[in-house]
Every structure is written in C-alpha cells, then in structure tokens.
Amino acid sequence: xxxxxxxxxDDGRRLGIALALILAFMAGEVVAGILAHSLALLxxxxxxxxxxxxxxxxxxVLRLAARPAAGNRTFGLRRTEILSAQANxxxxxxxxxxxxxxxxxxxxAPTHPTGVVVLAVALAGIVVNLLAMWQLxxxxxxxxxxxxxxxxxxxxxxxxxxxxxxxxxxVAGGSVRADAVAALLVAALMLRxxxxxxxxxxxxxxxxxxxxxxxxxxxxxxxAQAHVVDVHDLHxxxxxxxxxxxxAHVLVxxxxxxxxxxxxxxxxxRERFALEHTTLQVEHTPARLVQIR
Numbered sequence: 001x002x003x004x005x006x007x008x009x010d011d012g013r014r015l016g017i018a019l020a021l022i023l024a025f026m027a028g029e030v031v032a033g034i035l036a037h038s039l040a041l042l043x044x045x046x047x048x049x050x051x052x053x054x055x056x057x058x059x060x061v062l063r064l065a066a067r068p069a070a071g072n073r074t075f076g077l078r079r080t081e082i083l084s085a086q087a088n089x090x091x092x093x094x095x096x097x098x099x100x101x102x103x104x105x106x107x108x109a110p111t112h113p114t115g116v117v118v119l120a121v122a123l124a125g126i127v128v129n130l131l132a133m134w135q136l137x138x139x140x141x142x143x144x145x146x147x148x149x150x151x152x153x154x155x156x157x158x159x160x161x162x163x164x165x166x167x168x169x170x171v172a173g174g175s176v177r178a179d180a181v182a183a184l185l186v187a188a189l190m191l192r193x194x195x196x197x198x199x200x201x202x203x204x205x206x207x208x209x210x211x212x213x214x215x216x217x218x219x220x221x222x223x224a225q226a227h228v229v230d231v232h233d234l235h236x237x238x239x240x241x242x243x244x245x246x247x248a249h250v251l252v253x254x255x256x257x258x259x260x261x262x263x264x265x266x267x268x269x270r271e272r273f274a275l276e277h278t279t280l281q282v283e284h285t286p287a288r289l290v291q292i293r
Contacts, residue, residue: 011139011146012062018132018153019055022048025128029121036117039106043099043183044125044159047190050095051152054088058149078240082204085148089197096190099183106180115170118179122164129157147241148197155193159186207237210244218273222248222265227256229285247279258282
C-alpha cells in the first residue's frame, strides 16, 4: 500500500515538472510566433496548450483515481482517466482542424515569417520537449491517463522538428510556404494522436474487451477445463487502463466440486490471461427430468 501511494506521488511530481516546462515555453512561443508572423510556431503553441491541458488534467485525475471506493462508487473514480483521454483527444481534433484551415489560407496567400526566429524557437522547443518526455518516461505509462500526456509531448517534439526544418528552409532562401506546410504536418500529427486517444478510451467506455485479450479464446479455455459443461454470459471489459475484468456463468457436471472448479478457473484466468478481477457463478448443470409414458 505504501509503494502504491509512493508511485502516485512520484507520477504527480513528474507530471508537475513537465507541466511547468511546457507552460513556460508556450508563453514565449506565442510571443515569438506573433512577432515572426509564423503559423507553424503558433500551431506548435496551440499544440503545447493541449499538452498543458493534458498534463494538468492528468494531475487532477491522478488524485481522483487514487481515492478509495466508497458508497455508490464501487470502483472508486478510476474511470476519470478515460474521460480525461476523451477530452484530450477531442481538444486535439478541434485544434488540428483549425490549424489546417489556417495553413490552407497561408498556402493560398503566404505571409513572410522570420526564418531565424522560427528556427531558434523550434530548436529550443525540441530541447524543452525532450526534457518533458524524460520526466514522463519514468512515470507509470501503463495508465492511459499518463500515456495520453506522453503522446501529446511526443507529438509536439515531432512538430518542433518539422518547424525547425521549415525555419531552416526559409533562412536558406527557400519558399515561405514552408511555414504553412510545417503547420499542416503538425496538424496531421495532432490528428493521429487524437485518433489514438479517442479510439483507446472509446474501447473502455464501450466496455469492449481490452486489446490482446480474445473473448473467444478465453471462453474455449474455460470450457476445456475438466468437469465444465458450459460457459455462458461471458463478459470481458476494462474498468480503466490496466484493470481488466471478467464475469461468467459456468455450469459443471452433477456431483462435481463447484468450489474447487471455481478456484481452478480463477487460477487459469490469472496465469494465462492476467485476469485478476473475476466474478464466476459456478453451478451444477440441471438434472434432466425423465418422463414415463
């Protein structure tokens, strides 16, 4: 119990440091983007805003999810991290579409961004995001909440690399449209990250079996156990990331030891499928009535 609490505290500290780095740099990037007339820098700053939102939300969710189950909250508030992932994905999606709109306008009527400023800020952004990633890499990335924040920062790192290339092209006397092209690349990365977050969190909210677990395979393995006659009402879902659950109704041969078979099935599910939270209703198969005519 002590180690679990220490883990949450360490994750919170790492998230806090990454958030401070992102916020400090984002403020400077907005100013630089406006002064340099660079859509790529402003789109990077918009992405960093979603990073900051993701990190801030992760900190709140970390505290909520750690609260023990009580009253009607039989699983506590563990699923708040899934709602956090949904919010992050939706924010990325909306911002990406706005950036695409702005980039297309600048491709048609290009501005003249200051290449040196774009390049310098982008290089600094690469350093800041590497530091933030280093902090988050040591946190518990099995949590979709923290993994979502990590993916935000990773995407932003790639975006800054694209912006640095665009700044280099402009400094070398290339097309000023490179700034808008870089912004489109940033938007594409944001859309990819948004899809991943919405897809993975959507699986949990819809109670779809976790990735890597085949319900059919689990059912066959249970039915193959000695003295098991039938397995039905089999449900496999995920309460939150890293918390898969299973429930099933199992019928066994008449006279078989229901308690022993249930323990054997629980051991099978734990060792073969890493399912720790299981609820099994084990009963004898109903005896058939003999009719005498």
